[in-house]
Amino acid sequence: MTLFGYWRSSSTWRVRIVLEEKGLSFDTVPVNLLHGAHLDDTHRARNPLGQVPALAIDGGVTLIQSVAIMEYLDQVHPSPPMLPADAIGRAQVRSMVEVVNSGIQPLQNLAVLKAIEASGGDRVAWSTRWIGKGLAALEALASDDGPWLHNHGPTLAEACLIPQLYNARRFKMDLSAYPKLLACEAACMARPAFQRSHPDQQPDAVVA
């Protein structure tokens, strides 16, 4: 499999987490968002929306949208499972996935932040507003038992949470209001799969 993505893209990191947790081997092909490589014809042939990640699988098929890719990987490579076995548990994990995937990330990705600045808005104030709202909801939804968001983990919800917390720190947000999320993050980052998938570990990383 070949993962087309960008080291700092939170949606790309989600897919790396699932690939690494399941022990799957894959090649990485960087798509430089800062250079606009996601908008050229080559990448638009993979994803007409011009976003990362995209995952090329066997048979010439390329899958797009991180949630769809993660669900595919969990179905085809079921060990270890990253969704609960029961229908209600699956819905609860998927709802946390979507709090990040539709409730936070789309409002603070690069294309939207450029548009906010172009219309006179402030990218930090805009981003932190929506990230804070979403993380507060996740803190309320997270299991009180910890450290996982829902019973056993990590699940697809952790695969979404950890990259989103990384983004929050890029905006210098104070995360102390989210102790359950921070405990979950600590449990995740103790795992080799999360460590290997970290943006700084990617071949296209630009680390100061």
Add this chain to the structure above:
Amino acid sequence: MTLFGYWRSSSTWRVRIVLEEKGLSFDTVPVNLLHGAHLDDTHRARNPLGQVPALAIDGGVTLIQSVAIMEYLDQVHPSPPMLPADAIGRAQVRSMVEVVNSGIQPLQNLAVLKAIEASGGDRVAWSTRWIGKGLAALEALASDDGPWLHNHGPTLAEACLIPQLYNARRFKMDLSAYPKLLACEAACMARPAFQRSHPDQQPDAVVA
């Protein structure tokens, strides 16, 4: 089951489509977004993010996030199926679901449009930009065979597309550049389930 939602909420409409296609009976409890009812304590106990829809199921459990709810309904009430049987097909349908769910809808919901206006932006220019970008991607992803977006239909992708086209028309967008999407819409709206689920048919509808 009880569906907490708003007649014109596109995410609520998605869930109504799935409930109706599967012939499931449910009660509707309106949550008036214009009156801020989604932000009061009663609704925040259902969904800490303060969004609709929420679906109360047996056993005192309330599910949130339209995609998580639709996936739950498709698993627990599998007839008729609203995802393909094969893993790649499921991924392709889910990718179209997410083009709407994360690529379009979050950028043009009521809370975001209020924030755009407060920061000096124009809600129509903002909305039509992102809706147009997402619909163009969907037109590229949609099957050339038609009228369904992916082989047989309708699937969860149609449950997302049809409410999004309704929103596009509220912004008076010209949709003639999306002939495959319009053909899909015509096929969907010929079905009683889509007709019954239409916003204008809901108990809280305010039709001019």
